[in-house]
Amino acid sequence: MTTPSVLDFAALTELATASERVSIDCACIATPTDGWQTLPLSMPVAQLREVGTLVTGDEDEPSFAEYHPDGTRYWAAEAPIAPRYFPYNRCSVSECTVCGRCYLRYTEGGGYFVDQRIRLLKASLLADAAL
Ligand SMILES: [Zn+2]
Numbered sequence: 001m002t003t004p005s006v007l008d009f010a011a012l013t014e015l016a017t018a019s020e021r022v023s024i025d026c027a028c029i030a031t032p033t034d035g036w037q038t039l040p041l042s043m044p045v046a047q048l049r050e051v052g053t054l055v056t057g058d059e060d061e062p063s064f065a066e067y068h069p070d071g072t073r074y075w076a077a078e079a080p081i082a083p084r085y086f087p088y089n090r091c092s093v094s095e096c097t098v099c100g101r102c103y104l105r106y107t108e109g110g111g112y113f114v115d116q117r118i119r120l121l122k123a124s125l126l127a128d129a130a131l
Contacts, residue, residue: 007052007093009128012083015051015093016123019102026099033103034077036087039116048094048103054083055090062089067129080127093121
């Protein structure tokens, strides 16, 4: 198994733009994931393929700072997607092999509390913000 490639902002934008153009119906959009969601039971994970990661490995532990310049919150559908900020700095990017939509995924918590989370990757929400 090869290590997933780190996606820079340009590569992420390209994936997000292509993903946003997809308009066909698909099982992966049965439950909306415009904001972060616990991986829905309806999500056909078998048809998600990892295409890259936002984990740069530059620091021992990625920042827990969140990026909300417009007063959004973590769960908001309008919350910006800023790759250097939590939780995007822990995310992998997966593509639905059926429709081509792209998703951000990471595992929240640790120990007794582990939650797989997923959010649709949207070009309009991307923010190339420095920490
Ligand atoms: Zn799909």
